[in-house]
Amino acid sequence: MSDITRHHTGQRMSQIVTHNGTIYLAGQVGEKGDSVADQTRSCLSKVEKLLAEAGSDTTRILQCTIWLADMADFAEMNEVWDAWVPEGHAPARACGEAKLAHPELKVEFLITAAG
Template sequence: MTDIIRHHTAARMSQIVIHGETIYLAGQVGNRGDSVADQTRTCLEKVEALLGEAGSDATRILQCTIWLSDMADFAEMNEVWDSWVPEGHAPARACGEAKLAHPELKVELLVTAAVRPRDGK
């Protein structure tokens, strides 16, 4: 049986949950009031940091779900996303519109990734 490992756990959620060789991150948001591009960059910086802590990186992302508060922001978010995704390592991805936790939030990312193999390759 595989243990479940949780990091940055509070009463409501954990920022990282690892089960077996799979990493699940809580939804990551940017700074309220920033542009869609800046919020996307902040989300991706948080994702990178959490994946690094969990023993992974952006090349190991299996799936990403992106929630936008307004689909009119799709192109602006994608411009940042496209420049960030490592070439040849695009994950399965979905993007939809949702009412986020605060009106000033424009984007939220949910990421599932694989743990880096022990040999580091």
């Protein structure tokens, strides 16, 4: 049986879970009330730090699911995303609209990466 490693674990969730060389990050959100662009930058900064802690980086992202509170923010979020993703390393990705945990949140990123 393969080991499962958890980091920054609380009662509800772990920020990082690794298994069989795959890294799973908890959903990352930005600061409440910021613009979708600012929240996206904040989320992606958190993703970078968590991936580094797990021994990976943005070139190793396998899949990303993005939840927007309002699909009207799709273009603004993509502008930040497109500048952030390393050229030639775009992951499989899906984006949809969802009611997020707090009304002030505009975007949430869920990342799976290779170790």
